[in-house]
Amino acid sequence: MEDDKSKPAAPAAPQLQIQLDDDVAQGVYSNLVMINHNQNEFTIDFIYVQPQQPKAKVRSRIIATPRHTKRILAALTENLKKYEAKYGEIDLSNSSGDPILH
Numbered sequence: 465m466e467d468d469k470s471k472p473a474a475p476a477a478p479q480l481q482i483q484l485d486d487d488v489a490q491g492v493y494s495n496l497v498m499i500n501h502n503q504n505e506f507t508i509d510f511i512y513v514q515p516q517q518p519k520a521k522v523r524s525r526i527i528a529t530p531r532h533t534k535r536i537l538a539a540l541t542e543n544l545k546k547y548e549a550k551y552g553e554i555d556l557s558n559s560s561g562d563p564i565l566h
Contacts, residue, residue: 492523506533 494510501507507527513520528536548554 494523496520501530501533505529508533 492510492512494512496511496513498509498511499506500509505527506529507525509522510524510526511520512523544554
């Protein structure tokens with residue numbers, strides 16, 4: 465039987481440094497999201513629809529692999545659970561009359 469202490473330790477992963485530019489840090493408001501996909505990627509468009517306006521503008525577009533999109537969904541699901549545990553359930557009864565698009 466081999467002693468575990470004789471095995472070399474796995475190298476530590478380098479720490480990721482994330483840069484957040486000032487214009488990106490400001491964020492953009494979105495009240496509509498459209499999602500499209502093909503075999504290789506998901507395209508997620510964040511859109512702002514102004515009341516009483518016939519046009520809407522895409523404010524931001526994210527293109528991600530299916531695998532990464534699934535990780536985003538898992539992270540959103542986990543964070544929504546934490547949010548609702550702290551602040552209460554989010555009501556989706558659609559009282560505003562806006563359509564829920566799928």
